[in-house]
Amino acid sequence: MSTWRRYESHLIPAFHERFEQRWGRGSAPFLDPEAHESPLPRAQWINVDTGAALAVVPIWTEEDSQLRSFGVFYLPPAGDIWMLRPGFTEYLEPAAADTEQLVALRNDAFRKAVAHAKDFLFGPETSMF
Numbered sequence: 001m002s003t004w005r006r007y008e009s010h011l012i013p014a015f016h017e018r019f020e021q022r023w024g025r026g027s028a029p030f031l032d033p034e035a036h037e038s039p040l041p042r043a044q045w046i047n048v049d050t051g052a053a054l055a056v057v058p059i060w061t062e063e064d065s066q067l068r069s070f071g072v073f074y075l076p077p078a079g080d081i082w083m084l085r086p087g088f089t090e091y092l093e094p095a096a097a098d099t100e101q102l103v104a105l106r107n108d109a110f111r112k113a114v115a116h117a118k119d120f121l122f123g124p125e126t127s128m129f
Helices: 013-025 101-124
Strands: 004-006 042-047 053-059 065-077 083-084
Touching: 013 053, 013 065, 042 101, 053 101, 065 101, 083 101
Parallel strands: none
Antiparallel strands: 004 042, 042 053, 053 065, 065 083
């Protein structure tokens, strides 16, 4: 039986700290715990036995906050951070006035990244919604 559970509380500070330790200060605006809004949509899991964690979050650069993709980040219990590669998950962040098409593309990219995360955690046969 898996000890991975969905986690709805704010894990982002741990992911932000480890990301910046590895890739430098200011390299992860999408994980910044001081940001006024959490990046959405997102999904998080924690392993209750080991303390490992996994998150699916939208990622972008300071230069272009509308062009995004979804990243899957794994925090091993002993430290460090791993970026898992879910494949092509790029989309344009929809503005309030944007069409349903942009929202649908974002949601499709999110589902693909979540399926990849579930494959990593539970195996390929459990990633279906």
